[in-house]
Amino acid sequence: MKKMFLKSIIIFVLVGVSAGSSYEGYKVYKVTAKTEAENDFLRELELNPEFDFWSKVNKIGKPVTIMASTSVQSEFEQSLLRNEIDYSVEIQNVQKTIDLESEYHRSRSLPIGRIAFDQYLRYGEITAYLAQVAADNPRLATVSTIGESYENRTMNIIQISDGNGRKPVLFIEAGMHAREWISPALALYIINQLVENESNRALLADLDWIILPSMNPDGYEYTWTTNRMWRKTRSPGSECWGTDGNRNFGFHWMENGASDQECEEIYAGKSAFSEVEARNLRDILNATENVLGFISLHSYGQLLFYPYSYEVGAVPDNWKELDELAHKANDAIAAVDGTEYTIGSSTEILYPAAGCSDDWAMGGAGIDMVLTFELPGGGPNGFDLPPERILPVVTETWEGIKVIADYVAQKAK
């Protein structure tokens, strides 16, 4: 039985019957390999459905986060000790953290069309906010639809422009991975600052902004209703649901770091662009002229990187320019509260992964300036940054986004 299949049964039990026992006693480990042999040991475990890798096997020295069911824990700990592999137990009982999590699933709803950064928003609230911003600021903001998601949710973008002629475009994509809630929250903060904070008008002088706050609305809603840790889209397969949208783009599709197994978290889909959400983003990028910059927002890890990720060592001609810009963005972020990002090419600081939207934005759509953020983590699962951390994270990251935007605007001159 494949692990996601197992997981969906667990989640079904959790939600459908009682919130009692599903992850009771499950532990989460942080394991740091010192050698390639130790990494090979972890790769073997990845195939075992009793283990759920919350982060992928990484470079030597980079910790990997693994959830283990109760039945394998003692054997697992013994082999770690026997082989002198460094590890720590991060979560003693996953069920407890899930119970705590339900506190994040607040009952307070926002007045329609309003925004707050002390809570995460449901998809309907995101949509309502976009509509309200556009209605209140018709000269600055226009909402349009790029298509529907698999479950027929409307996918909206908002274009923010001061209307004084056409300018180069900076496109921001958020919410590709359902559980990475801080990503849409940052996209909304960017919209809020650009439109509702008049002191930011200069940011529209030389640039038009297009923001897609939710690249995966079905998955996002599923994280609210059913499984907080869902990552993929919600299109059905024969055994398991969902495709990793960030492996589905048609640039070196399936070459590395992607899976053809539909139950895997990094399932690349039946074919490139099999997912309607990926096609919607592809089509709008192809149809929009003069997109000079593309930023993809993910979490977590405090990483800031540039293409390519389809193969180790593949970098674009302008990687030095991107590297310098990333350092400048990082400096601006760090100046707020000391948060530092690790900067580099995707494969250098993370892992090879083909079919990502950022790779396609550059290699497929021909956009020159492409950067991806893995925003800070927090909360018991890393992806579930507590609501009180939203504002500090979005405000500091906004400083970095402005640096990137300024650069893109000046470059076009």
Ligand code: 0X9
């Ligand atoms: O694996 C991913 O899709 C991203 N990491 S995440 O933990 N948010 O899932 C990283 C993708 C980064 N982009 C490329 N590597 N091109």
Ligand code: ZN
């Ligand atoms: Zn992600």
